[in-house]
Amino acid sequence: MTSSAALAQNTQPVRAKGPLVWLDLDQKELDDAYDQAVYAPNRDIVIKRVARNSELVRERIGVPKRFPYGRAAIEAVDVFTTKMPNAPVMLFVHGGAWRVGRATQYHYPAEMFVNAGAHYVVADFNNVIEPEAGGSLLFMADQIRRATAWVYKNAKTFGGDPERLYISGHSSGGHWAGVLLTTDWQKDFGLPANIIKGGIAGSGMFDLKPVRMSARSNYVKFTDADEQQLSAQRHLDKLVAPVAVVHGTLETREFQRQSRDFAAAVKALGKPVTLSVMEGYNHFEVMEALGNPYSLFGRAALDMMKLRPA
Secondary structure, eight states: OHOOOOHHHTTTTOOOOOOEETTTEEHHHHHTTGGGGTTTTHHHHHHHHHHHHHHHHHHHHHOEEESSSSSSOOOOOEEEHHHHHHHEEEEOOSSSSOOOOOGGGTTTTTHHHHHTOOEEEOOOOOTTTTTTTTOHHHHHHHHHHHHHHHHHHHGGTTTTEEEEEEEEEHHHHHHHHHHHHTTEEEHHHHHOTTTEEEEEEEEEOOOOOOHHSGGGGGTSOOOOHHHTTOOGGGOGGGGOOOEEEEEESOHHHHHHHHHHHHHHHHTTTOOOOEEEEEEOOOHHHHHEEEEEOSHHHOOOHHTTTTTTOO
16 A cells, blocks of 8 residues: 555655756756755754864864964964974865855864874855955955965965965865966966965866856855956966866766866866766765865875875
8 A cells, every 4th residue: 555655755746847047957956056955964964073073183183373364353374283394285265155164163184184294274264144245255265365375475484385385175165276276376466376286176166157147146246257257267277286176976966067167177278187076975075075084085185285194
């Protein structure tokens, strides 16, 4: 006999597909494609887990040093230092759909990098929904670029080698990793064009056109300047460092496509790029994996820095 639950499931109305707005996606599908919660039912569990693991890392290796890179209280970087002299530096830019997150939540990978012989730095910055940012991604970009410039110029003060500065990021942080890799450091900051020696972009966004068309426009004040200037895939002429791209097979279709297309575009220009696909991982599980040197995300970061797990 068919159960009432099964019967109810079988009689659920099928949603009628609306007009296509991007590729083969209607508006709801596009909105869902840029909302990871739709694809990752364990989101809150993983976020709580990495926050707790960040606490445990601080208990084991100590709290980080904190240095300001700007005048605002939020404009600072957390620095976990290794005992190795003149060590390479990994700067991590956190995600959170541009609207949530603080550096303290992303301390969990520090132990892996410190034990492998690298300094681990996490930048703090305003989220786009905060009054200071006023919905502007360009405001955030300025902060994150200034944080990167500060790390390069001041690495020696905490035992780092400025000529071995690497960046990484996940989700909207993966987007920022692409932006940093395609920033004109000579023109905008008077620094060498190659201050970044390599980047790891996890589950990022590299062309903002479809993102702008999605529900994210409800809290981001997208402009033509935002879309153009902060779409890394449109500025690959400025890419001078190797890049590693990582995504999971359980992420949204659009996040997977963004990573594939970005990696393919870099490869088509003959520039060094790798693409690692994490089988069976959703968006937040990919994020968590950065702290594991044997995951594809953690391994990509250590390989980029020519380091081995401790």
